[in-house]
Amino acid sequence: MNNERKIAYFSMEIGIAEAMPTYSGGLGVLAGDTILAGADMKIPMVAVSLLHRKGYFFQKLAEDGSQIEEPVAWSVDDFMEEMPPRVSVTIENRTVHVRCWKYEAQGGSGYVVPVYFLDTDLEENAPEDRELTHFLYGRDKKYRLCQEIVLGISGVRMLRALGYDEIDRFHMNEGHASLLTLELLDEQLRGRDGQTISGEDVSAVRQRCVFTTHTPVAAGHDQFSMDLVHQVLGPHEAFSLENVFCCGDTLNLTYLALNLSHYVNGVAKKHGEVSRTMFEGYQIDAITNGVHATRWTSESFQELFDVYIPGWREDNFSLRYALSVPLDEAWEAHQQNKRRLLQFVNRQTNLGMDVDTLTLGFARRATSYKRADLIFSDADRLRQLCGKAGKIQLIFAGKAHKNDEDGKNLIRRIFSASRELAPDFLIAYLANYDMELGRLMTAGVDVWLNTPQPPMEASGTSGMKAALNGVPSLSILDGWWIEGCIEGITGWAIGNNHRQADAPPDRAADARSLYEKLERVIHVYYQTPVQFRKVMLSSIALNGSFFNTQRMMQQYVMKAYFE
Ligand SMILES: *Cc1c(COP(=O)(O)O)cnc(C)c1O
Secondary structure (H helix, E strand, O other): OOOOOOEEEEEOOOOOOOOOOOOOOHHHHHHHHHHHHHHHOOOOEEEEEEOOOOOOOEEEEOOOOOEEEEOOOOOHHHOOEEOOOOEEEEEOOEEEEEEEEEEEEEOOOOOEEEEEEEEOOOOOOOHHHHOOOOOOOOOOHHHHHHHHHHHHHHHHHHHHHOOOOOOOEEEEEOHHHOOHHHHHHHHHHOOOOOOOOOHHHHHHHHHHEEEEOOOOOHHHOOEEEHHHHHHHHOOOHHHHOOOOOOOOOEEEHHHHHHHOOOEEEEOOHHHHHHHHHHOOOOOOEEOOOOEOHHHHOOHHHHHHHHHHOOOOOOOHHHHHHHHHOOHHHHHHHHHHHHHHHHHHHHHHHOOOOOOOOEEEEEEOOOOHHHOOOHHHOOHHHHHHHHHHHOOEEEEEEOOOOOOOHHHHHHHHHHHHHHHHHOOOOEEEEEOOOOHHHHHHHHHHOOEEEEOOOOOOOOOOOHHHHHHHOOOOEEEEOOOOHHHHOOEOOOEEEEOOOOOOOOOOOOHHHHHHHHHHHHHHHHHHHHHOHHHHHHHHHHHHHHHHOOOEHHHHHHHHHHHHHOO
């Protein structure tokens, strides 16, 4: 029935509709952008994720910047249709029944990629099992393992129950989904009672799997003790396979995916290199991430592109012609976005930010290595240079993971820095960063700031959203920016491109470099406005035309899907 679909894309989180809280951040937003590009390009794919009935969390911020987390309330059936099939999976010897909800992701020409959200909240399940698909990245390790069983194993079963019998490629977006390989191995065995898994079975599964790894941060790679795995999953033929379940008494889902995929990639050139060092002996390619161009381009720039670059929606490469957009019209489109953002900020914070002041934006997960507070390393220096070169104001946003105390402290530090630096600097921290706020911020600030600790930023995507809206980046050379930065043309680089990959972190040096470059940016913005506007258009022409999911999906098609 559904035999024309050849690719199944599995992701623990998918941010596809703005009002569906089924994502936490970059990984989920990328998954949504990937699916939308697949629909635009009529790629015969389906996608699978978990429902996350209580979302990730709704973030509130107290006076001192302390984060308060609340479950997100949302109505699943306002967005999706319940599908008839039921499948089940065994967890701790209990049968867990699973249903799914369908979201239809529509491409530019109307082609639909169905996205199935798995849901265990069924009356026939034990109370604890009903909650397995409630919280994204919630609770403890065992909860995570159970979720990954639901995603990987029942996900494949659900696709079969829905009639998808001829999937040629299973794409694991991060290791969370890699238990799907166990179900594929089981499918190989079915009908051959009592036989063990052979080398050919493993090869057959490997030929059908694709794995994208997303982070050089160790905590991003799930590992479970084999004791827990046995307790939760029971025995499995595959556990005795050498070179598939390596690593003795732990199950590492990244290695499982590496061992059972015929194509593996990191998400930027540099991240490919870093991953090859992390996982020696594996062939790891790189496909640099992108963002979905029409989703992340603001209305004012969409209108400009429609006039000056007709066809850009179908062919994102043609954004290369952005240099033909008149500078003053691009500026006006930008000022419109900036006014809209600042009105929002002022309503939320009563800070009275004004549209003529150079405005920097910084929004990403609040976690140590992203170093949101690098710009506050030396408050005197910051005061001095802005006194000399010109005023700036800053807008921050981002959630800290529930268990990330360092990340939570980081938010508090930005709150206290903003008190210290008032009234010379207006600094806002907006609560509950989500896609809608992301759209507003990446289009509405003048310069997008990014200061991670290299080489921890696998790719980063929000700077790409900014580029589509003519907002240049001022960023540490890491992730995608190594490829996207042409100094003074598409933005500005912080730090040293020639640093050794294993060089120790040097926060003080990075801060010094940030201040030097910031002084330069302030100068360009206030003293040479025409130059600044040219940088805006170059960032669209050179980066918007390339760092989009249309180009990215073409690379997956060439290298991974139909190979
Ligand atoms: C784009 C986006 C992210 C990811 O941003 P990075 O720059 O990759 O860290 C996270 N959260 C939201 C809401 C986004 O829109």
